Amino acid sequence: MPSIFSRIISRDIPGYIVAEDDNYLAFLDINPLAEGHTLVIPKLEVDYIFDLEDEVLAGLHVFAKKVARGIEKVVPCERIGVTVIGLEVPHAHVHLIPINGVHDMDFSQMKLSFSNEEFAEIAKKIKAAIEEG
Ligand code: AMP
Numbered sequence: 001m002p003s004i005f006s007r008i009i010s011r012d013i014p015g016y017i018v019a020e021d022d023n024y025l026a027f028l029d030i031n032p033l034a035e036g037h038t039l040v041i042p043k044l045e046v047d048y049i050f051d052l053e054d055e056v057l058a059g060l061h062v063f064a065k066k067v068a069r070g071i072e073k074v075v076p077c078e079r080i081g082v083t084v085i086g087l088e089v090p091h092a093h094v095h096l097i098p099i100n101g102v103h104d105m106d107f108s109q110m111k112l113s114f115s116n117e118e119f120a121e122i123a124k125k126i127k128a129a130i131e132e133g
Contacts, residue, residue: 003091006045016123018070019130023056024063028123029095031111034104035122036075038096040064047090064094070130071096074122081105 008015009025016028018038029037040063042056049057068080077098083105084094099105114122 003045004089005039005041005091005093006043009041009043016119018123018126019063019067021063023059026063026067026096028119028126030119032097032114033107033109033111034075034077034098035112035114036071036077036096036098036126038067038071038126039093040067040096041091041093046092047086049084049086049092049094052092060092060094064096067126067130068096070126070132071098073129073132074125 002010004013007013008017008027017025018028019026023043024040025043026038026040029039040060042052042060044052044056046052052060064082068082072080075098078100081097081099081104082094083097085107086092097105
């Protein structure tokens with residue numbers, strides 16, 4: 001059974017995709033802590049991030065850097081926080097979260113909700129910012 005994230009990669013289910021290359025994909029988290037909260041995944045389905053081969057792990061972070069640069073152009077924030085949890089979806093992923101303080105990284109706080117149109121709009125802006133470089 002492919003993970004929910006592999007199903008986004010294969011377009012079996014929709015995702016608000018902001019960046020993609022041969023090995024990695026970035027898309028908006030649907031239960032975001034902040035506008036622009038993005039997940040970055042390797043296309044290779046491995047549950048635990050530290051089970052990734054060194055090269056794949058390094059490439060994931062380099063890809064995440066490019067995505068973070070795009071998010072920070074679109075969402076006003078102090079910086080982009082990076083975290084790995086992985087307790088819910090067994091497909092390695094990095095969370096990129098626009099933050100202004102340490103409390104903004106608190107996963108126990110209420111998540112934000114956006115309409116499909118709002119998610120699509122923010123994804124479009126971040127995608128454009130990433131492509132601009
Ligand atoms: P964790 O595995 O604990 O890092 O949490 C998984 C994250 O994936 C949570 O923040 C969820 O909101 C997010 N998530 C779960 N399903 C989807 C989906 N279909 N599209 C985007 N984000 C998702």
